[in-house]
Amino acid sequence: MAQFQSPRGMNDILPEQMAIWQQIEQTCQKISRQFGYEWIVTPIVEDQRIFSRTAGTDSDIVSKEMYVFEDRGGDSLALRPEGTAGVVRAFIEHGMSNRPQPLRLCYFGPFFRYDRPQAGRYRQLWQFGVELIGESSPIADAEVINLQNSLYKNLGLSNVELRINSIGSPESRKKYLDSLKKFLKPQINNLSNESQRHFETNPFRILDSKIENDQKIVSQAPKILEYIDNEDRGHFKSVCNYLDALNINYKIDSGIVRGLDYYTRTVWEFQPADGGSQSTIGAGGRYDNLVEILGGTATPAVGFGTGIERISLNMKKIDEHDQIQNIDAFTIPLGEAGAIRSVQIGNILRNAGFNIVSGIAGRSLRSQLRSANNQNASYALIIGDDEVNANRIQVKALKTEQEQQLLSEEELINFLNTSV
């Protein structure tokens, strides 16, 4: 057993896992470029208040999952638990409201939540997210959902389901919450302890309770969509129309209420059709008040975040085998002159655009050929003192029965150009 292990819930990504990881990252880059989103990198650490003010002090993320610490100067900092608040902070700090609106931003990086790890849930998790800031039109909501949907389609996740809801404006939501409380009050003693706690602080959360009896009670409760005002309803209807026009399937689900307080109007989640718990692979929503909450001028915005590990888990279900690296040639030094010459040849070939792994001088020819074969190289380049004296390189094909050749440096480059 190793003396040290990675911190709980924080995992190494090993070389054999990188193929799928990079495929996801590159697809994020491709899709964001297709939609004209610009990349932004914000610090992994922020003033703790950035998150407590925006996500809500009663949210689980802030109340029990945030890594908070004091730095040596006494400032209270937090490892970022989510991406939107930091991006919005940067938006305000750098006066980005003076750039052409709407502003389209995206990010990719690690986030931290102090939670108990389990399948698909980690203390360090990676997310790709996009934010479309400065536009209130439903076409913006649809664009962001469309981008997210395209990402999954491009990655071959065909059976993901979109569930969508509107939680209205703060005003209409307040009206709704009043009548929800009125409805729940007579039955409050039948609710779970958790839900009873939420009754005072955030009755909204009772709606997505997983407890069966709570669900039974809630199923009779008034629905938010019946309470949101005409403008909210029109906005939601319009988002749905755009999705229809884009041929994006969705299910309206009044149980979708996100865990963060800053959402307004449209909220949604993507999850695999066969998913159990922990299966949501990405979720987003509109947040028209967030910029103002952080001290900027009121600016509407909409965005989503998606978990890279969860995408990866779902892709593994589809295609398990690892990709092996494509090595063009493996240099095999023999003797002292050969050792020097082989490192030179390696660089010459790399500069010519080939992928070259260097053999280790001092090992036998047999063992180096075995290594070359194990590493899936196409050619072995044997460079011993004989070859150095003759100013030639022995080229041995490892994947075909092609006859071994003795080539000059120039001939070798030409040969590789036509062969790999």
Added chain:
RNA sequence: GUGGGUGUAGCUUAGUGGUUAAAGCGCCUGGUUGUGGCCCAGGAGACCGUGGGUUCAAAUCCCAUCAUCCACCCCA
């Protein structure tokens, strides 16, 4: 924070009270002078998660602890 399962070599596992803990895969070396894959031989690699207890004797039984996995809560 709550509940359950599991900890033996790099990996997958065998071993359920009795010598020096075993195998497959992987790794390294070799199978005459400088030629891979298949095959063969050899080697390295494990304080059996950790600490305590029971016993003449513990990888094996008991307790604790840690880690990990799974579920709940919640979320990506």
